[in-house]
Amino acid sequence: xxxxxxxxxxxxxxxxxxxxxxxxxxxxxxxxxxxxxxxxxxxxxxxxxxxxxxxxxxxxxxxxxxxxxxxxxxxxxxxxxxxxxxxxxxxxxxxxxxxxxxxxxxxxxxxxxxxxxxxxxxxxxxxxxxxxxxxxxxxxxxxxxxxxxxxxxxxxxxxxxxxxxxxxxxxxxxxxxxxxxxxxxxxxxxxxxxxxxxxxxxxxxxxxxxxxxxxxxxxxxxxxxxxxxxxxxxxxxxxxxxxxxxxxxxxxxxxxxxxxxxxxxxxxxxxxxxxxxxxxxxxxxxxxxxxxxxxxxxxxxxxxxxxxxxxxxxxxxxxxxxxxxxxxxxxxxxxxxxxxxxxxxxxxxxxxxxxxxxxxxxxxxxxxxxxxxxxxxxxxxxxxxxxxxxxxxxxxxxxxxxxxxxxxxxxxxxx
Amino acid sequence: xxxxxxxxxxxxxxxxxxxxxxxxxxxxxxxxxxxxxxxxxxxxxxxxxxxxxxxxxxxxxxxxxxxxxxxxxxxxxxxxxxxxxxxxxxxxxxxxxxxxxxxxxxxxxxxxxxxxxxxxxxxxxxxxxxxxxxxxxxxxxxxxxxxxxxxxxxxxx
Numbered sequence: 001x002x003x004x005x006x007x008x009x010x011x012x013x014x015x016x017x018x019x020x021x022x023x024x025x026x027x028x029x030x031x032x033x034x035x036x037x038x039x040x041x042x043x044x045x046x047x048x049x050x051x052x053x054x055x056x057x058x059x060x061x062x063x064x065x066x067x068x069x070x071x072x073x074x075x076x077x078x079x080x081x082x083x084x085x086x087x088x089x090x091x092x093x094x095x096x097x098x099x100x101x102x103x104x105x106x107x108x109x110x111x112x113x114x115x116x117x118x119x120x121x122x123x124x125x126x127x128x129x130x131x132x133x134x135x136x137x138x139x140x141x142x143x144x145x146x147x148x149x150x151x152x153x154x155x156x157x158x159x160x161x162x163x164x165x166x167x168x169x170x171x172x173x174x175x176x177x178x179x180x181x182x183x184x185x186x187x188x189x190x191x192x193x194x195x196x197x198x199x200x201x202x203x204x205x206x207x208x209x210x211x212x213x214x215x216x217x218x219x220x221x222x223x224x225x226x227x228x229x230x231x232x233x234x235x236x237x238x239x240x241x242x243x244x245x246x247x248x249x250x251x252x253x254x255x256x257x258x259x260x261x262x263x264x265x266x267x268x269x270x271x272x273x274x275x276x277x278x279x280x281x282x283x284x285x286x287x288x289x290x291x292x293x294x295x296x297x298x299x300x301x302x303x304x305x306x307x308x309x310x311x312x313x314x315x316x317x318x319x320x321x322x323x324x325x326x327x328x329x330x331x332x333x334x335x336x337x338x339x340x341x342x343x344x345x346x347x348x349x350x351x352x353x354x355x356x357x358x359x360x361x362x363x364x365x366x367x368x369x370x371x372x373x374x375x376x377x378x379x380x381x382x383x384x385x386x387x388x389x390x391x392x393x394x395x396x397x398x399x400x401x402x403x404x405x406x407x408x409x410x411x412x413x414x415x
Numbered sequence: 416x417x418x419x420x421x422x423x424x425x426x427x428x429x430x431x432x433x434x435x436x437x438x439x440x441x442x443x444x445x446x447x448x449x450x451x452x453x454x455x456x457x458x459x460x461x462x463x464x465x466x467x468x469x470x471x472x473x474x475x476x477x478x479x480x481x482x483x484x485x486x487x488x489x490x491x492x493x494x495x496x497x498x499x500x501x502x503x504x505x506x507x508x509x510x511x512x513x514x515x516x517x518x519x520x521x522x523x524x525x526x527x528x529x530x531x532x533x534x535x536x537x538x539x540x541x542x543x544x545x546x547x548x549x550x551x552x553x554x555x556x557x558x559x560x561x562x563x564x565x566x567x568x569x570x571x572x
Contacts, residue, residue: 351481353455353552361419369455383456383479412419413428413482 004336006311007304010395016041017393022199027363030401035179035207035342035389036367037229040293044232047292048285057191060258060275061282074284077291078274084294085224086215087241091273092241095287099206100130102225102240103173105277106202107134109253110223110246111171121167122199124149124157124185126380128177128327129372131204135173137408151379154331155181166197173201176208178384181332182313182342184208191220195292200246206230207264210391211309211340213302219381228286231394233293237286242278246272254279290313297392304390309341311392316399323403327410331385341390344371348410352386355409359386362405421545422552423482427475430486430539431470438475445473446570450562452554457484459559463566469500476559483505483543483552488559490539507560509535513544514553 011337014020017039022029025161025181031039057067059074078090087093096102111134115121121135138144147165152158155178166172172194177184187208191201202223205214208233216224222276223246242250252259252270261269270276297305313336320328324347331344349353352368359366367387370377377383388402429436437439437459440447440462450459474492479485495503520572 349478350538351455351484353481353555354483356551357422357549358419377456383458412423413431 002339004307004311004314006308008300008392010235010312011397012150013300014395016043018042019046023191024363025361026226028403030362030364030398032388032390032394032402033365033367033399034230034391034394035387037235038210038232038391039393040234040289041232042287043296044234044292046353047288049235051285051288058281058396065089065412070284073291074282076147076412077287077294080291080294081087081239084214084298085209085241086217088217089244091240092244092247094242094277095236096240096277097213097236097283098229098238099204099225099227100238102227102238102313103130103202103204104134105240106116106223106225106242107138107173108372109250109277110140110200111135111144112142113251115142115170115248118145118168119171120145120147120167120292121171121173122147122149122165122169122173122194125151126155126157126181126183126373126376127175128179128204128206129171129374131173131175131202142323150373154334155183156338157183157185157190159186159193160191162193162198166193166199169194169197169199169201172197172199173204175204175206176203177211177340177342178373178376179207179342179386180344180373180376181338182344182348183332184212184338184340187221191222193266197343197413207340207342210297210305212306220247228290228293231290231293232296233290234286236283237290239290244273252278256280256370258282267402300392308392309390310336311340312394312399313339313343313397314343316388316390317403319399319403320345320406328406331380341394342387343389344385344387346382346385347406350409350412350413352384355386356407358409358412359402359405362401362408364402366402366404421548424542424545426487426539426542430489431482434476434485434489436489436496437477438462438474439477440473440475445475446566448562448569450558450565452480452484452558455481455555456520457481457555457558459484459488459557459561459562461488461566463563463570465500465570467565469571471495471498471503480553480554480558483546483555484558485553487543487556490543491559491563493554494538494540495563500571503563503567505535506537507564509537510540510543510560511557512538513537514547514557 033191039119055066055069059071150158194201203221205226209226229235259279329346333339357366445462445464459478462475466472476488
């Protein structure tokens with residue numbers, strides 16, 4: 001297979017990620033679980049540290065200097081996120097604690113206000129539990145009907161009957177990229193079909209936003225949810241993008257300080273967007289950390305990130321197939337252009353827990369389990385998979401280390 | 416820090432590579448029972464043939480799972496064959512005590528002796544003692560035993 005040109009030297013970038021210099025079991029760590037959470041560059045750690053050391057104060061309240069600085073820093077971060085995904089206005093960028101909360105916010109706030117018995121919500125067979133369970137919760141409460149887009153043999157969405165599935169639908173909520181199969185879905189096709197059917201579209205961007213350039217106008221999405229910690233930012237910060245007119249019409253989600261304009265004994269009025277959906281003291285350091293992560297990724301260039309991962313995906317698939325042939329089965333699309341750098345695999349008939357336990361001894365960190373996608377696991381007819389996933393700081397040496405450790409794993413169990 | 420050799424003792428790997436009493440029995444007359452570990456996808460199907468005296472005349476195991484769950488099931492099948500229900504009950508309690516000693520010490524209890532553990536020789540099963548150093552894997556080791564207990568209860572009912 002021709003190896004694509006890689007614009008990024010992952011080996012060199014490792015220097016900016018302190019954790020990647022540590023040892024595990026006496027060996028240099030090989031971190032291949034970025035689909036679960038990414039490592040953080042110094043720029044992010046420093047920005048958060050600097051906030052606590054120099055301007056720690058509550059935002060949107062104090063009139064003293066450091067409170068104003070903290071507020072400014074937080075709103076600059078919001079603008080950075082706005083531009084990162086091509087949103088029209090900062091009012092459309094709502095900070096949550098993670099993507100799960102973002103998806104719950106839409107399902108429960110928009111859903112309760114707009115869905116009634118018999119309404120259809122269309123999901124897909126490759127969704128993360130975070131884009132399934134909030135809708136399940138509305139089934140007994142409202143009486144909505146859930147429909148599921150099936151998958152083809154290579155783990156891509158089978159859109160043959162999409163228009164029929166969307167008949168009577170009020171919501172289409174799908175992932176832009178599977179956290180198990182790596183499949184990158186044709187988001188624009190999906191949002192166009194939803195709009196034509198009179199449904200709103202919600203996109204789970206957890207796996208796509210950190211790994212490729214995102215523009216919500218081009219995607220045509222009404223809502224986009226993603227988390228900070230998978231894109232070099234800290235945990236505890238997620239984002240919900242929503243089209244302004246939809247957010248304006250929605251009832252608030254959580255009640256408390258910050259989200260109000262006025263509170264009286266007989267009621268309250270809500271604050272303007274986006275604060276209407278940000279009750280309580282926000283995760284200020286985390287917002288600032290996310291802003292630093294966006295700046296850092298902008299410095300690398302999102303098109304470069306994607307090109308790097310296409311090259312690494314080609315290398316990973318060809319290396320594992322050359323080394324192990326039929327002993328390994330990598331789930332998801334075979335073309336690197338249709339997938340991201342997430343590799344769920346079966347190896348030698350071994351259980352994923354046994355694989356990851358031995359890989360750990362070789363300092364190779366991979367995920368083992370159902371990856372919060374049990375309906376997909378059931379469809380694939382397996383209980384669990386081992387999953388390696390790459391990011392901007394991975395290099396071919398990491399993949400070679402994975403292959404060597406898998407070789408040792410096979411020898412250990414099948415002698 | 417516990418190493419791989421603490422978890423994957425040679426005898427465990429032997430039972431994993433060459434599982435004893437692997438297969439199925441015609442059911443009925445044999446009693447068939449399924450055990451499932453939803454978190455990691457381990458599953459075990461156990462076929463139990465109790466004779467008129469309440470002894471395990473035959474036992475077969477099928478299913479799939481990690482090396483710890485599969486080898487534990489294999490060792491268990493070898494250990495309980497020909498034993499009476501009462502003897503198996505003692506064995507089960509001794510095995511579970513071995514698995515839970517560490518759970519207690521993790522919680523800070525100062526117990527070094529198993530509580531309420533019958534004085535039973537565990538034999539090969541001792542090899543699974545190292546599993547307690549990997550708390551995530553304890554449920555893998557106990558799956559077969561819980562399934563057996565359920566099977567005996569159902570078959571004796």
